[in-house]
Amino acid sequence: MTTTDLHVVVPAGGSGTRLWPLSRAANPKFLHPLTGTDRSLLQATFDRLVPLCSAANLLVVTGTAHAAGVARQLPGLPERNVLVEPFARDSCAAIALAAAVIHRRAPGAVMASFAADHLITDTAEFAHTVARAVDGARDGYLMTIGITPTRPETGYGYLQCSEPAARSVIQRVLEFKEKPSLDVATRYVESGKYLWNASMFVWKTDVFLAELAARRPDVAEPIARIADAWDTDAQEETLAELWPSVPKVAVEYAVMEPAAEDGKVGTVPGDFGWSDIGDFETVVELLGIDVGGGGKSFATGPGGRAVVVDGEGVVVVPAGNRLVSTLGVSDVIVVDTEDAVLVCGRDRAQDIKRLTEILRERGELDRL
């Protein structure tokens, strides 16, 4: 199944604050088994990608806090393929560093980038879609894989396509759209011309690096010097000198949006059971089991159990080795972990990020 000369990058960052207290700064979403098996999202991502590129050609870009976690969860990943950023500089820096390192290791390679914390149920269809995107990349496009929308989601950005999206057919991306209002999202979905942007990219490293150099020399130049020093004795010193100066910017904003305006971005619609497992609603919808009494549960801990009595729409995530009971409450999410418990109204699940900010202000730093 390996696509000849395909290299894959997995940026593993982000703490998943909407999944607090399950996901933590020190133990983020991608390290958790939010997959319906005992594999973490990172491990499931690895399992899905290795057949496409081999472990030798798979790189994970992560932060200092998670390098050890990544290395331990992926014993099959070569050590030199764990790229550790000194600190986060947003997605453009992470992806550019990976592209530049790959370009030096395998000039002219095709490279793809997929997040570490997304769930995909139809692996075969995913592989097929990636193969079509690789075709587009070989033709010189900066390719994306957009997700065929299943609802007017307001939490994602959208890709505006030139034609109504047809399965596995490559087409141009006219514009990257910010997260829309519900009205706008509904219009997008009804038109059939919009896909969700899941930050899945496929391109030849030389095409991407040239585009970056032209549009953002302030990113491209330090990254090029760092990549030159990578795998050498000068790696650490060069990182120390240059990394702090790398601008913090998203790759969409720095490269993809302006490139789309110039007709250089293509896409293939993806319809392979994708989810970003962004909140507890999604976790339990996709992975929860009915526990009776009006409740659903998703247990990730060793001995967590849920008992729901006289409730409706109760979501329980017993991620500690505890029994979580609810009695006579409805439409709440209850998350239990080793050192923190959250009880959240289901209509407030999007505000958990705000709660974590309140906790930060109150000095609960060891619980974030």
Added chain:
Amino acid sequence: MTTTDLHVVVPAGGSGTRLWPLSRAANPKFLHPLTGTDRSLLQATFDRLVPLCSAANLLVVTGTAHAAGVARQLPGLPERNVLVEPFARDSCAAIALAAAVIHRRAPGAVMASFAADHLITDTAEFAHTVARAVDGARDGYLMTIGITPTRPETGYGYLQCSEPAARSVIQRVLEFKEKPSLDVATRYVESGKYLWNASMFVWKTDVFLAELAARRPDVAEPIARIADAWDTDAQEETLAELWPSVPKVAVEYAVMEPAAEDGKVGTVPGDFGWSDIGDFETVVELLGIDVGGGGKSFATGPGGRAVVVDGEGVVVVPAGNRLVSTLGVSDVIVVDTEDAVLVCGRDRAQDIKRLTEILRERGELDRL
């Protein structure tokens, strides 16, 4: 302050199911620091009673599961004053055993009995009330201390007095009343002639034992034989032979109600800030602190904290070493312990006992 020759019995039993999961069969309410200090209810009871009778004259009657807990929490209690029942036979057996043992150790003594798991805020007034009850006991009455009602509570039984209750004045109890409906309770409280029955008793042991022998020889006879063997080599053998045959009956039903009909029961109204700490509402009302955001909290654990955001009437009991957060929920009770979490609607706090029955049916025996 010691009242000459007063002996006091503290029945320490009952698991406090309405305080689950804080109170457990293995770690019941009376062993918990539900006092506003780090003293348990049992310890606070001991502290309150020792000045009245001295530790030498204070007996705790408890079950096999809690004998060690009682002994450790009360290092000042003589070992021979921990009376361990082989298994629970209801309050008449426990109190009769204590009365019979005291009667053999100190013939003709006055004995009082107070539960191990009640909270009293005005200790001086309590001592004063007990002294008045002792006067009544010396006059040959089976005395009770009834609690001056502060609301039309439907969760307690009532004592019907011969006259409107006046502070510290002894009067006759006409009848023991079962837990009333709200209408009836309201009528009781408005009449001024009713007191709450808190199962506080004061009597001469010979008076009580004679009354018991006359009314319930099936209890009195085995208890007399057991008490004869108490403190001797035959204690265990006699318990094994006779204890299983002791009828399970409440002392109110077996002795006090029929004795009241014969005019032998007296009472002194007590108004000393009494609470039976029967449910989480009461715990937090009496001992809770405002945590802002619409919530109150009562922490009994070493590091438990509560953060309430956008709620009304949220009650948090963080009894584990955890951070408990609520976001956008109202009128709920959240109880966190080492191995179980409960989220309960405030209007369902009385049904926690039912929840524990459901958990028992589901085999969650190690969490009860």
